[in-house]
Amino acid sequence: MTIQTEDLLNSILRSLDRVEYIKPSEIPNIDLYMDQVTTFMDKRLKAASRFPEGDKILTKTMINNYAKNDLLPPPVKKKYSKEHVLLLIFIYYYKNILSINDIQTLLKPITERYFQTEEEFNLQSIYEEVFSLEKEQVELLKADVADKFHKSEELFQDAPEENAEFLRRFLLSAC
Numbered sequence: 001m002t003i004q005t006e007d008l009l010n011s012i013l014r015s016l017d018r019v020e021y022i023k024p025s026e027i028p029n030i031d032l033y034m035d036q037v038t039t040f041m042d043k044r045l046k047a048a049s050r051f052p053e054g055d056k057i058l059t060k061t062m063i064n065n066y067a068k069n070d071l072l073p074p075p076v077k078k079k080y081s082k083e084h085v086l087l088l089i090f091i092y093y094y095k096n097i098l099s100i101n102d103i104q105t106l107l108k109p110i111t112e113r114y115f116q117t118e119e120e121f122n123l124q125s126i127y128e129e130v131f132s133l134e135k136e137q138v139e140l141l142k143a144d145v146a147d148k149f150h151k152s153e154e155l156f157q158d159a160p161e162e163n164a165e166f167l168r169r170f171l172l173s174a175c
Helices: 002-018 032-048 059-070 084-093 100-114 121-130 134-153 160-173
Strands: none
Touching: 002 134, 032 059, 032 084, 059 084, 084 100, 084 121, 100 121, 121 134, 134 160
8 A cells, every 4th residue: 555545545534534513502592694504504514525625515595595495494584593504404414415306305304393393302303313323423434434445455456557546546436
């Protein structure tokens, strides 16, 4: 394994370490205006983005589109509740792996049943349950990535040396 490939593995593992869940207690208990929501999300999720310097976490346009497409209930008097922020966090993570229609299918029953309810089991409870598994899953994912990385290093032994390195990287990305 060359220094360059070790750097790639370490970079991947460091990026997985940057995945950080926002605890409900860290979300303001007051309703927020759009600018406050985008600022909060940007500050809290920027480190987990692939290109923190250039990636925009959420824009006003994105949030407006989520509301228009029934992914997010509309704000009340242009203010977003803590529950809106929880849904936006779900949307942020899901949008990297699911289509908008798939996200809508997942969130619609949750929003209909648990958005702004006074019951003990509510949207915040669901959020806490989902993210309670996060740390354990990240550690399992890191171990899996490292294992696949090391296995990929053993493959393509018969390939020309100038091609073996990029073939191994391609294999790793496909796993």
